[in-house]
Amino acid sequence: MNVKAERADGEGGYTLLELLVVIVILGLLIALVGPALLSQLGRAKASIAEQSIERIGSVLDLFKLDVGSYPTTDQGLQALIAKPAGVSGWHGPYLKQxxxxxxxxxxxxIYQAPSARPGLAYDLCSKGPKDVTAAPGAPGMICNR
Structure with a gap:
């Protein structure tokens, strides 16, 4: 015998069981795809940080061409925006913002000059997603090469 349950008002709809099945399927999809998407997002941010470090490095090179040296650690990256005291040849601001x-x-x-790492004139690093506060070049940091 084939008996179909009908609503009293005559309108069709989804049963609670059907809705639960859909919710479970969506939950499984999110559980499988979510970590991959978050991983991609993390890699994208790391790539943006690397590109930003390269761009700031190019701006630091322009500063050096004008002034004759990179900004000191005390002058910091602020020297790219405002002229440091006692510096001649500064033709900035070197950054638009x-x-x-x-x-x-x-x-x-993080900017440090001279570099603590051999073979580099300066250290320019991002603290990365974990906000690493160690010396430049520490694991988890993204730094110039």
Missing amino acids: TTLPRDPWGHRF
């Missing part, structure tokens, strides 16, 4: 750029996670870039 009036505030210092931040990495994709909202942290300030």
Whole structure:
């Protein structure tokens, strides 16, 4: 015997069981796809940080061409926006924005000159997604090469 349940008002609809099945399927899809999407987002932010470091590095090179040296650690990246005291040859501002750029996670870039790492004139690093506060080049940081 084939018996169909009908609503009293005559309108069709989904049963609670059908809705639960759809919710379970959506939950499984999110559980499988979600981590992959978050991983891609993390890699994209790391790539943006690397590109930002390269661009700021190019601007630091322009500063060096004009002034004759890179900004000191005390002058910092602020020297790209406002003329440091006692510096001749400065033709800035070297950055369009009036505030210092931040990495994709909202942290300030770390600048140190001279570099603590051999073979580099300066260190320019992002603290990365974990807000690493160690010396430039520490694991988890994204730095110039």
